[in-house]
Amino acid sequence: MDILVFAIEDGRFGPARFPQMLHNAGLSVAALCPSDNILAQSAFLDAQHVLPRSRHIRSIAKALAAAIKAAPPKLIIPGDEQAVILLQAFAKGRCASLIGPEARAVIAASLGDPRMFAASLFKSDTIALARTLGISVPQSVTVASVGEAHRAGERMGYPVYLKQSFSWAGLGVAKCDDAKALRAACKAARPRGMMVRRLVRRVLGRDWYPAVTAMDVQSGIAxxxxxxxxxxxxxxxxxxxxxxxxxxxxxxxxxxxxxxxxxxxxxxxxxxxxxxxxxxxxxxxxxxxxxxxxxxxxxxxxxxxxxxxxxxxxxxxxxxxxxxxxxxxxxxxxxxxxxxxxxxxxxFPHALDRALHLEGGILDMPDEDPGLIRHVANRTSAKGTDRPARLAA
The missing domain is CATH 3.30.470.20 (ATP-grasp fold, B domain)
Structure with a gap:
C-alpha cells in the first residue's frame, strides 16, 4: 500500500478528496476512520479499516497497528488535528507495546521533526517559531490568567482576539471588543471543573487529547x-x-x-x-x-x-x-x-448549496465519487441543481 489516510473527525472534507486525488496519480490508498466518516464513502479506496468508536488511546493504537500490518503503507496522511496529535504521540513512543518499531518508523517518517511537533500544531508555538525566522506575525501574547489577558489587551488596544492554542475551523477563537468581553472569553476557555475533567480523561484513556492549552491574546488585523x-x-x-x-x-x-x-x-x-x-x-x-x-x-x-x-x-x-x-x-x-x-x-461541500454559489465561480464537485455527495446530502439535505460550470474532480 502506498498511502494510509487516518481520520477521526467527521465534517472534514480535505481528506475525503484524497483517495481520488492519489488514485489519479497512480497511488494505492487505504483509510482508517469511523465507518460513518465521509472518508469511508470514497469509491477510490483500495482498502478500508474501521476505527472503533472507543477513543481510548489503546483502542486506537490497536486499530492503527492492525491497519499498518495488513498492508504496510509508505506514508500515513493524518486527516485532522486529532489524528495528528495521536500520530505524534505514537511517534514519540506512546503505546509502544502495541505499535512496534516498524510501524512507529512509518508514523515518524510521515510527520515532521519530532522536536518541532508542538510548533506544527499549537498556535502559540507556531507564532513563536515564525517570529524567530523573521516571518511577519501578529502582535501576540500567551497568557495564563484573566489578569494577564487584561493587561495584554490594554497594551495592544481593543479589539483583540483570544485564541486557544489547540483549535481548528474557527473554534476556540473569540473577538473581544473590550475588557469585559475578554474576561468572559477567558472564563469560557477555562471553565470550572477542568481538573476533574483531566482526571476523567486519564481514566478513560483519552488524555491524549489536550483539553486545556495555552491562550493567546492577539491583535486584530484589517x-x-x-x-x-x-x-x-x-x-x-x-x-x-x-x-x-x-x-x-x-x-x-x-x-x-x-x-x-x-x-x-x-x-x-x-x-x-x-x-x-x-x-x-x-x-x-x-x-x-x-x-x-x-x-x-x-x-x-x-x-x-x-x-x-x-x-x-x-x-x-x-x-x-x-x-x-x-x-x-x-x-x-x-x-x-x-x-x-x-x-x-x-x-465542496458548499457547492451543493445553491445559496453559496459565486458569480463566475467554478464548482468543485466530486462527480466521480458520488458517495461523498450522498454523505453530505443525507446529513444536510443540501439541494440545488442549477449550477454554474463544474470543475471535474
Missing amino acids: GSTAMFSVLAWQGRLIGGLCGVRLAKIHPYGPSTSVRLGHDRSMADAVGKMVAALGLTGFASFDFMVPDDGSEPVLIECNPRPVPVHHLGRHIGVDLAAAFARVLNGEIQPGEPLFPDRNLDVVL
Whole structure:
C-alpha cells in the first residue's frame, strides 16, 4: 500500500478528496476512520479499516497497528488535528507495546521533526517559531490568567482576539471588543471543573487529547484571510498554492469559496516554516493579507490536508503527481512548483448549496465519487441543481 489516510473527525472534507486525488496519480490508498466518516464513502479506496468508536488511546493504537500490518503503507496522511496529535504521540513512543518499531518508523517518517511537533500544531508555538525566522506575525501574547489577558489587551488596544492554542475551523477563537468581553472569553476557555475533567480523561484513556492549552491574546488585523497549502518532503517545499478567501460560513470558520493562485511573499514564508519544521506530507498555513498592502501575516499552521490541495492541477501545480514522484524516489525539479494562473472555486461541500454559489465561480464537485455527495446530502439535505460550470474532480 502506498498511502494510509487516518481520520477521526467527521465534517472534514480535505481528506475525503484524497483517495481520488492519489488514485489519479497512480497511488494505492487505504483509510482508517469511523465507518460513518465521509472518508469511508470514497469509491477510490483500495482498502478500508474501521476505527472503533472507543477513543481510548489503546483502542486506537490497536486499530492503527492492525491497519499498518495488513498492508504496510509508505506514508500515513493524518486527516485532522486529532489524528495528528495521536500520530505524534505514537511517534514519540506512546503505546509502544502495541505499535512496534516498524510501524512507529512509518508514523515518524510521515510527520515532521519530532522536536518541532508542538510548533506544527499549537498556535502559540507556531507564532513563536515564525517570529524567530523573521516571518511577519501578529502582535501576540500567551497568557495564563484573566489578569494577564487584561493587561495584554490594554497594551495592544481593543479589539483583540483570544485564541486557544489547540483549535481548528474557527473554534476556540473569540473577538473581544473590550475588557469585559475578554474576561468572559477567558472564563469560557477555562471553565470550572477542568481538573476533574483531566482526571476523567486519564481514566478513560483519552488524555491524549489536550483539553486545556495555552491562550493567546492577539491583535486584530484589517484584511483578507488566505491560506498557502503545500506538499513538503523532509523539510523541503515541493510545491504549493495560495487560496484567498472570497466567502466564508462565519467570521472565523472555513472558507466556502476561494481564489486560487500564487503569492510570492506567502511562499517565501512557508518555505522557511517547512524547513524549520522538517515537514513531510500535506499541510496548510493560514495568513492575513492586510488592507494596507503590507506583507502577509502568518496566523497558524494546519499539518494535514485541506479542501484545496486536490485543486492544484487545475492551475498548473499537480501536487498529487509530484507526491507520487517523490514517494517513488524520482528526482524532483530544483525549484518548488507554483501555480501559473488563477481560478475562483466554490469548495465542496458548499457547492451543493445553491445559496453559496459565486458569480463566475467554478464548482468543485466530486462527480466521480458520488458517495461523498450522498454523505453530505443525507446529513444536510443540501439541494440545488442549477449550477454554474463544474470543475471535474
